[in-house]
Amino acid sequence: MKASRQPTLAFPGGLSPTLTHQSGQSHTSNPSPLDRFALGMYRIAMGKPPVEFSLWDRGDGAAMDSAVPRITFLTHQALWQTCLRPDLGFGDAFAAGGIRVDGDLIQVLTAAFRATDQSPWQKFRRHYLHWIPLSHGNSLTESRRNIAAHYDLGNDFYRLWLDPEMIYTCAYYSAATMDLAQAQTAKLEHVCRKAGLEPGMRVVEAGCGWGALALHMARHHGVQVRAFNISREQIEHARWRAQTLGLAHAVEFIEDDYRNIDGRYDAFVSVGMLEHVGPDNFRTLGGVIRRCLSPRGRGLVHSVGRNLPSPMNGWIHQRIFPGSYTPSLREMMQVFESAGMSVLDVENLRLHYARTLADWLRQFEQHVPEVTRMYDEYFVRAWRLYLGGCSAAFAAGNLQLFQVVFTPTQNNHLPRTRAALYGEAAPEFWES
Amino acid sequence: MKASRQPTLAFPGGLSPTLTHQSGQSHTSNPSPLDRFALGMYRIAMGKPPVEFSLWDRGDGAAMDSAVPRITFLTHQALWQTCLRPDLGFGDAFAAGGIRVDGDLIQVLTAAFRATDQSPWQKFRRHYLHWIPLSHGNSLTESRRNIAAHYDLGNDFYRLWLDPEMIYTCAYYSAATMDLAQAQTAKLEHVCRKAGLEPGMRVVEAGCGWGALALHMARHHGVQVRAFNISREQIEHARWRAQTLGLAHAVEFIEDDYRNIDGRYDAFVSVGMLEHVGPDNFRTLGGVIRRCLSPRGRGLVHSVGRNLPSPMNGWIHQRIFPGSYTPSLREMMQVFESAGMSVLDVENLRLHYARTLADWLRQFEQHVPEVTRMYDEYFVRAWRLYLGGCSAAFAAGNLQLFQVVFTPTQNNHLPRTRAALYGEAAPEFWES
Numbered sequence: 001m002k003a004s005r006q007p008t009l010a011f012p013g014g015l016s017p018t019l020t021h022q023s024g025q026s027h028t029s030n031p032s033p034l035d036r037f038a039l040g041m042y043r044i045a046m047g048k049p050p051v052e053f054s055l056w057d058r059g060d061g062a063a064m065d066s067a068v069p070r071i072t073f074l075t076h077q078a079l080w081q082t083c084l085r086p087d088l089g090f091g092d093a094f095a096a097g098g099i100r101v102d103g104d105l106i107q108v109l110t111a112a113f114r115a116t117d118q119s120p121w122q123k124f125r126r127h128y129l130h131w132i133p134l135s136h137g138n139s140l141t142e143s144r145r146n147i148a149a150h151y152d153l154g155n156d157f158y159r160l161w162l163d164p165e166m167i168y169t170c171a172y173y174s175a176a177t178m179d180l181a182q183a184q185t186a187k188l189e190h191v192c193r194k195a196g197l198e199p200g201m202r203v204v205e206a207g208c209g210w211g212a213l214a215l216h217m218a219r220h221h222g223v224q225v226r227a228f229n230i231s232r233e234q235i236e237h238a239r240w241r242a243q244t245l246g247l248a249h250a251v252e253f254i255e256d257d258y259r260n261i262d263g264r265y266d267a268f269v270s271v272g273m274l275e276h277v278g279p280d281n282f283r284t285l286g287g288v289i290r291r292c293l294s295p296r297g298r299g300l301v302h303s304v305g306r307n308l309p310s311p312m313n314g315w316i317h318q319r320i321f322p323g324s325y326t327p328s329l330r331e332m333m334q335v336f337e338s339a340g341m342s343v344l345d346v347e348n349l350r351l352h353y354a355r356t357l358a359d360w361l362r363q364f365e366q367h368v369p370e371v372t373r374m375y376d377e378y379f380v381r382a383w384r385l386y387l388g389g390c391s392a393a394f395a396a397g398n399l400q401l402f403q404v405v406f407t408p409t410q411n412n413h414l415p416r417t418r419a420a421l422y423g424e425a426a427p428e429f430w431e432s
Numbered sequence: 433m434k435a436s437r438q439p440t441l442a443f444p445g446g447l448s449p450t451l452t453h454q455s456g457q458s459h460t461s462n463p464s465p466l467d468r469f470a471l472g473m474y475r476i477a478m479g480k481p482p483v484e485f486s487l488w489d490r491g492d493g494a495a496m497d498s499a500v501p502r503i504t505f506l507t508h509q510a511l512w513q514t515c516l517r518p519d520l521g522f523g524d525a526f527a528a529g530g531i532r533v534d535g536d537l538i539q540v541l542t543a544a545f546r547a548t549d550q551s552p553w554q555k556f557r558r559h560y561l562h563w564i565p566l567s568h569g570n571s572l573t574e575s576r577r578n579i580a581a582h583y584d585l586g587n588d589f590y591r592l593w594l595d596p597e598m599i600y601t602c603a604y605y606s607a608a609t610m611d612l613a614q615a616q617t618a619k620l621e622h623v624c625r626k627a628g629l630e631p632g633m634r635v636v637e638a639g640c641g642w643g644a645l646a647l648h649m650a651r652h653h654g655v656q657v658r659a660f661n662i663s664r665e666q667i668e669h670a671r672w673r674a675q676t677l678g679l680a681h682a683v684e685f686i687e688d689d690y691r692n693i694d695g696r697y698d699a700f701v702s703v704g705m706l707e708h709v710g711p712d713n714f715r716t717l718g719g720v721i722r723r724c725l726s727p728r729g730r731g732l733v734h735s736v737g738r739n740l741p742s743p744m745n746g747w748i749h750q751r752i753f754p755g756s757y758t759p760s761l762r763e764m765m766q767v768f769e770s771a772g773m774s775v776l777d778v779e780n781l782r783l784h785y786a787r788t789l790a791d792w793l794r795q796f797e798q799h800v801p802e803v804t805r806m807y808d809e810y811f812v813r814a815w816r817l818y819l820g821g822c823s824a825a826f827a828a829g830n831l832q833l834f835q836v837v838f839t840p841t842q843n844n845h846l847p848r849t850r851a852a853l854y855g856e857a858a859p860e861f862w863e864s
Contacts, residue, residue: 114842117841117842172849173848174848174849174851175848175860176848176860307768307769307772307773307774307775307841308769308772309769328765328769329765329768329775330762330765330766330769333760333761333762333765334762336739336761337739337740337741337760337762340739340740341739342739342780342782342829342832343739343761343778343780343832343834344779344780345778345779345780346775346777346778347776347777347850348774348775348776348777350774351844351846351848351862395844396842397774397841397842397843397844400774400775402775409549409739409829410546410549410828410829411829412783412827412829414783416605416606416607416608416783417604417606417854418779418850418853418854419606419854421850421854422849422850422851422853422854422855423854423855428607428608430783
């Protein structure tokens with residue numbers, strides 16, 4: 001156990017929380033009229049969500065109707081931090097224990113986000129905030145640092161609440177009865193079918209996480225995989241798994257950046273990496289795809305996206321995923337246009353990610369004592385907000401999950417329909 | 433029969449052809465060294481396609497190996513018209529009978545287009561020609577004129593070579609054995625399933641052609657349809673069909689522009705209209721969708737597209753479809769972003785359109801004597817090139833066919849998977 005490992009970049013250690021999420025103690029004087037005015041203005045700016053907002057004088061949870069979804073600012077600092085920098089401040093104040101949410105966290109945030117989508121603040125963000133350069137770039141060096149800040153938090157931490165295969169991307173609940181592990185396996189298989197894998201093919205994976213997809217492809221589809229990732233902890237785990245499963249001959253895990261992918265492949269897959277590429281590098285990624293995909297090859301990119309180009313939520317960008325950007329489908333198309341690719345299929349799996357994140361949060365909550373021992377309460381609250389908030393953002397329609405299938409422009413070796421994704425029959429091709 | 437009806441805009445009647453496609457007579461002096469140089473340069477500019485190019489001194493078909501795919505310029509004028517204005521000149525010269533193609537027209541053009549895609553001329557076009565404003569706009573008045581020029585050529589003409597339902601858009605050959613009529617019915621059903629039709633729903637159709645989809649929806653899915661079209665001939669035929677089928681109570685055919693659609697609907701469908709909207713009006717179309725689709729409604733737009741933004745082929749734009757523009761998927765996304773829509777599904781049916789157009793051309797060729805009587809030989813050759821050339825453009829990957837399914841951002845009444853498009857089971861929904 002890496003209990004002493006502290007996050008070095010994403011969470012500045014200097015913020016020592018004095019309030020816990022649960023306790024709801026208040027340490028400040030009664031709210032002033034200015035505090036109440038600020039709270040009212042904040043509520044209006046957020047599009048008047050169907051959620052009660054309270055200040056610290058009503059912070060005693062027991063005294064209130066817990067059936068009413070409610071967000072309570074427990075300190076003067078939490079209120080003003082949030083009002084003055086809504087994007088960053090809410091998350092920081094929540095993580096510091098300055099905000100309490102009564103009611104199911106995901107449900108309360110979903111209701112809030114649905115109202116926020118057309119709010120004055122959201123419109124202001126979309127129109128103006130994207131002119132502000134993001135604070136974390138995506139050069140080769142910056143990407144290493146960004147990825148380490150999140151994915152190298154410690155495999156033992158992720159093992160607590162991910163599925164046994166440690167798949168840290170949207171699952172595919174193709175049947176309502178599926179649990180997380182089943183839905184993750186269904187996702188791997190859905191990706192393999194979309195990519196048109198056949199035994200003997202050479203496959204490259206850009207951003208392979210802990211290696212579950214690469215290993216699944218080799219194990220169940222008989223392909224040769226080269227899988228790239230710049231997270232050292234993930235690559236080490238993936239290599240160990242390949243050894244354990246006797247798949248080291250079929251899967252090569254390479255600790256390197258997607259920009260350094262070489263060779264020619266029959267399939268290109270990338271699940272959950274595009275979010276870390278940054279729009280300035282979309283053409284670069286397109287160039288990688290162009291040079292490494294064979295003329296009859298097929299590719300799949302799976303990424304969080306948006307309906308409209310929007311600046312990243314400041315807290316997510318600063319504290320959780322430095323350097324990340326979730327593009328709209330239109331922005332995403334720059335990758336495929338510059339790659340000389342033809343888009344064959346786009347599927348939006350938004351509600352699958354809402355459920356995946358809810359499942360992760362449920363497991364995370366069952367391991368709070370361990371996580372607190374590994375890190376601290378600030379970290380626990382921050383991750384609670386990240387997992388719950390992202391689930392809510394997908395449920396509310398603020399975030400999308402796009403799977404895009406593509407192929408070189410002139411490839412006519414294509415399945416006639418998508419029926420084979422949904423049945424046992426092999427696809428029928430236009431040209432063999 | 434409207435035998436005397438002449439196209440008034442798309443084909444300037446002044447060009448009286450002196451050569452037929454088949455005869456290959458030559459009327460000009462021997463080619464000069466400059467003619468041969470121009471032909472060589474043209475071949476290079478076109479990316480050196482695997483097709484023989486010849487001049488009028490070798491125009492005697494009988495003397496040549498007919499197994500070699502060959503394009504022969506039969507006159508001095510045809511050569512220079514093509515070399516000086518490649519986009520417009522080739523089509524005009526072909527229609528005038530100045531160009532002969534040996535070999536299967538679609539196969540020869542497919543081979544040529546595959547080479548052309550990365551040719552110097554194509555790169556020049558993509559970089560520079562899109563700065564030249566298109567010669568036909570898409571105002572309410574211009575759209576009327578543009579649409580009349582093509583779709584009001586006469587129902588009797590289209591009846592000769594379309595399927596019995598007169599569906600003039602890409603069919604869906606979901607099984608290899610399907611004929612044109614079966615594939616058109618399969619397309620209608622595929623569209624209905626994607627749009628999530630249920631009995632009692634209100635549906636609006638923008639650009640309804642001769643009414644086949646609107647009538648299919650009412651007849652087989654029990655919905656109420658309002659279908660808009662600005663082609664008078666098509667609307668008159670559609671109304672007559674609705675009367676004949678006893679569906680006049682369920683389907684209202686309205687001779688009006690999509691911009692004038694009013695009311696609220698559970699589904700929005702538009703099959704083959706976006707090509708005539710023009711990129712300047714994509715946001716306008718988005719606004720129409722936004723105001724007319726109910727919060728739990730679903731929509732489908734089916735349109736010819738591109739992998740990369742490209743200027744229209746000049747001949748198609750001037751002679752066949754005035755005012756048309758085939759957008760890239762990225763350009764198309766402007767419609768849905770401005771509509772506040774979430775894209776759920778994109779499917780590329782490119783090779784289905786290659787086959788549809790080949791089937792149309794085959795039927796057209798069987799009715800050349802009637803078409804010649806209705807119009808003239810110039811018209812026959814122009815339509816032969818249009819149908820064959822478009823089939824080739826889809827086969828070569830120059831053109832795409834995108835079906836885009838979308839819904840308002842916050843709608844969670846969505847099918848869990850797309851399996852119901854491919855089986856008999858009803859879709860399972862996330863939220864009821």
